[in-house]
Amino acid sequence: MADAALRLRTLAEQLLGAPLPVRVRAWDGSEAGPPVSRHRPSTEALRAAPADSSAPTLVVRNRRALRRILFKPGELGLARAWVAGDLDVDGDLYQALDLMAGLIWERGEDAVRPSLRDPDTRAAVRELLALAGPLLLPPAPPAEEVGRRSGPLHTKIRDRQAISHHYDVGNDFYELVLGPSMVYSCAYWDSPDATLEDAQRDKLELICRKLELTPGQRLLDVGCGWGSLAVHAAREHGVQVVGVTLSQEQAAYARKRIADEGLTDRIEIRVQDYRDVRDGPYDAISSVGMAEHVGSVRYLEYAHDLYALLKPGGRLLNHQIARRPVQDESGYSVDAFIDAYVFPDGELAPVGRTVSLLEDAGFEVRDVEAIREHYALTLRAWVARLEGAWTRALDLVSPGRARVWRLYMAASALAFERNRIGVNQVLAVRTPESGTSGMPLRARDWR
Incomplete structure (x- = not known):
């Protein structure tokens, strides 16, 4: 033939x-x-x-x-x-x-x-x-595919399994892709010619400025990853940080990093579900690239939980991927490839729905910044790092896993560039009954 x-x-x-x-x-x-x-x-x-x-x-x-x-x-x-x-x-x-x-x-x-x-x-x-061919038998799915799932969406056990599938694939592999910053979310670029490290540092600083962190405050970092924001906030702004993650590998990496920085007296990393955090109130809360895992059935509960953990006048910075709205549907969507290989049980919603649910929980939304072009640049930088160290990547993970990451990051970069998905930083306040939000009257000074 x-x-x-x-x-x-x-x-x-x-x-x-x-x-x-x-x-x-x-x-x-x-x-x-x-x-x-x-x-x-x-x-x-x-x-x-x-x-x-x-x-x-x-x-x-x-x-x-x-x-x-x-x-x-x-x-x-x-x-x-x-x-x-x-x-x-x-x-x-x-x-x-x-x-x-x-x-x-x-x-x-x-x-x-x-x-x-x-x-x-x-x-x-x-x-x-x-x-x-004559023997038309369905091939078994690749080993990297998530197995059959059962039970209700977004229980604590199921969420822990989903997070482990994505994040517990080896810190060395993530270091290869993400670089020394170990920040796994959209960077903030001055220009396409900036370095990934500078863009990620600028993103961390942007978040801290939006939250208006000052020495002695308490920051809760929900979905703290490998501790990058916690370290930056404690070192550069003098705050006390509690970071929570469901990933054992992330927590181990973050704790070592914090010890190496001499910040163990300022930062605590917990392997803990955000729903189990009970030691509020906090002066500020950051949730960066975590809310996509929450799901439609839990999102209002998520918003209520974070609202309850903030002191009056405290700020929330919710950094979340969004998709374009579609008529005649619930507002959430699941991508078949992403669900099977990348983020099991992850869901994307339009930014308007996210804002509405935060407001339903009692927050006053004060600022929404759309930065989707920044994520396209970030993803292309990650793909370049992976492709440039492909042989090393295959030493760290299976060929199938490396192919998953290359495909999903390249496809996601195009989706951001074509405005099929976006990413937004939503700044919200638990405004006290007095109505004093603590926000500036004129143009923001965090940019």
Whole structure:
């Protein structure tokens, strides 16, 4: 079978009802599709004239990739094939993802699940089944995929398991990707030419300024990660910090880091659920990249808990990824690939819903800063670090795990750039009955 690539491309276009914007290379060495050149055209140029432009190549390494896609049409089947190494991209990964995303984002997920009522569609599926091989058994999902989950969402036990899946994969691996700052959230960039370390330091300082931290205050850092914000706040602003995380590996790393900095008298790191924190009131609370794990069923409870832990006049800085609103749905969404391989049980909501729930809990929302372009820059920096140390990454984690991180970070960078998702810092106050918020009257001075 020396024409597998042409057959694959033809069948894919027939099933999708649209041109395939990437070149295809099959397991038999055959290729079909737009030509490849050494220069890198813009995504817009490729979309405008895919037949005459260079394009990245989708490499179908074996027939097993087809079986994965046939049994899970859409994003999850493609993701399984990618994680297992059955699919790869030769060329610019960002370009390939951007072009392929148009088939789903712009035309809808149903576009990759064509109706079998159409005779031509049934004929195409039969031919694809034949191309996939005679033993059409569903391959086991890659080992990196989250196993079957049961029970109610966002119980303490289930949340602990979800956090462990994502964060307890080795501190050395995260250090390779994140760099010395060990900050796993959106940086704050002066310009695209700034360094990742400077941008992350500026983000930590921005949070501290928004919270208006002063020496002697108590800060609760919910989802404290590897202790970066806790160390910065204690060292630069003289506050006492309690950081809580559900990750044992994060806590161990943070405690060592704090000891090395000589800050053990100012910072306490706990392996503790935010719902079990009982030693308020705190002067300020930070929640950075944690609220995405809370879920719709618990979000109002989360907001009430943080409100109760703040003293009157205290501030909350809630830094959270958001998605664009969609009509006629509950306001939350779950991505199949992210849920299966990256953030189990994570949910994204529009920023308006987040603000409303914080207000429902009693907070006065005083400032919302959208910084989605900053996250695109951050993710591209992380991807560059991972790709630049790929051999070392494979020494630290499985090839499948490394492929998961590369795919999800590159795809997320494009999602932020294309305004499919965003990230916002919401500053809220537990305003006392007197109405004195403590906020400045004029322009903010934290920028």
